[in-house]
Amino acid sequence: MQLPLQLPLQLLNPLKLVTGLGLAAFVSLSSLSGCAVAQPAKPTVVILATGGTIAGAGASAVNSATYAAAKVPVDKLLAGLPELASVANVRGEQVFQIASESFTNDNLVKLGKRVSALVKQPDVDGIVVTHGTDTLEETAYFLNLVVRTSKPIVVVGSMRPGTALSADGALNLFDAVSVAASKDAGGKGVLVTMNDEINSGRDVVKLVNIKTEAFKSQWGPLGMIVEGNNYWFRAPVKRHTAQSEFNIDDFDVLPAVEIVYGYGNMPRSAVDLFGNAGVKALIHAGTGNGSVADRNVAALQEVRAKGIQVIRSSRVPAGFVLRNAEQPDDKYDWVVAHDLNPQKARILAAVALTRGVDSKELQRIFWQY
Structure with missing residues (x-):
């Protein structure tokens, strides 16, 4: 039998085949021989939705600052971002549907208890909380203090509603899920991902009320997200999450x-x-x-x-x-x-x-x- 011209005698040497033809050709040949390469299981991320601008809607595409917050339910947010399926197995829960300036202590406690219950489940690898930006920093810090886990918890929002030109919510949410699904985000406390940056929930504050780069830390971001990949530059040193002496399971009222x-x-x-x-x-x-x-x-x-x-x-x-x-x-x-x-x-x-x-x-x- 004569070998095809595009596959010369390298077929007789598997090592040369891999280096000469590339991994794709090797995988293809392996599949033909009945030895398909198993794909690793995707992590499971639960998105807890609370409302805010990321779930907002404006009257037209040019309304980036004038809109109604907390209008889009979590199932529609997820349906509008099918790319999430390439990162993790994602499911959503609607915990609240409010603008974050209306958050109360009772809301914080209820949300904290739900996050605490979910991270105890072995089939949950990470949590994302969608949140309005007005009090996002407070909720992130609260969770950082009271949820005992090393699993990634990411709080995310947007400065523009999804109906606006250059809306930032979709990419922010994709980045949040990418971080929550990654093992290297574990043990770093509660994180906030917006505008391509990864900030500590302890340090980050809302410094601007009209720009997409609204959230900053005076000590700098922990890292950045580029095309779904995390790049870390520092780690938090203050006590948090798994090392905290506080536990949301121990109290019901603040x-x-x-x-x-x-x-x-x-x-x-x-x-x-x-x-x-x-x-x-x-x-x-x-x-x-x-x-x-x-x-x-x-x-x-x-x-x-x-x-x-x-x-x-x-x-x-x-x-x-x-x-x-x-x-x-x-x-x-x-x-x-x-x-x-x-x-x-x-x-x-x-x-x-x-x-x-x-x-x-x-x-x-x-x-x-």
Whole structure:
């Protein structure tokens, strides 16, 4: 029998066949001989949908900033992105259908418990949470604190509705599923994937309200996603998820923690109001290095004397609050929020106070988380 011209005597040497013809030809020949190469099983990713812009719709394609959020259910989101099937076995659940500015503590707890239940299932490899961007950073940080797992959890949103020209939601969601399906994303805490970047759910904040590159961390992204591939550059060092001392399975209600915002001419009335409202902690979003106006120092001391924790944060979007600078925190028995902005400081304080910690323990927690 004469060999075909395109397959010369290399057929007599399997090694030369692979190197000479390439893997595709080898696989094809293997299939012809009854030795098909088995494909690895795809990971399973569950998408928990909560609403937001990623599920929004505008009146026309030019409406990128004027639209109705939380209109598209998760099944339609998935149906519009068939490319997800090439990455993972994906299924969706509609947990909420709300704009994220309306998120409550009860919503956080319900979502956290559902994520915790799913990651315990051996057939679930990763979780994606679709979320509105207004409070996305708070939810990501909450999950980072209370879900005990090393499996990837990714929170994702979009700045433009899916009906807009150059909508960012589809690629953001594809990237989120790619990250949640990848083994190398495990053990890095809760992640946020938007605008091709992978950020820590602890660090990331919404800095711009009109651009697709809205979310940034002052410490930089953990990595990037390019065509479904992860490229990592750093890892988080603060405690999170599997290493956390907190567990969503241990509580059902978050204690009341409120924020007062510092500004020029700020009266003490807001401090007094919350001090008499039954809160367990009060975050002071101070100017500069968490500065407190002279007229409010006494007000916050009175709040602390009632057993309410006082936590100095800053309204400045970057940097961190130094203990015993600007105010004698040791003397007043106050806590500093370190580099956490006021809204994230509220989340951490509420979670920590589910365990009834004192001020020294609370400060230790703010250093470590």
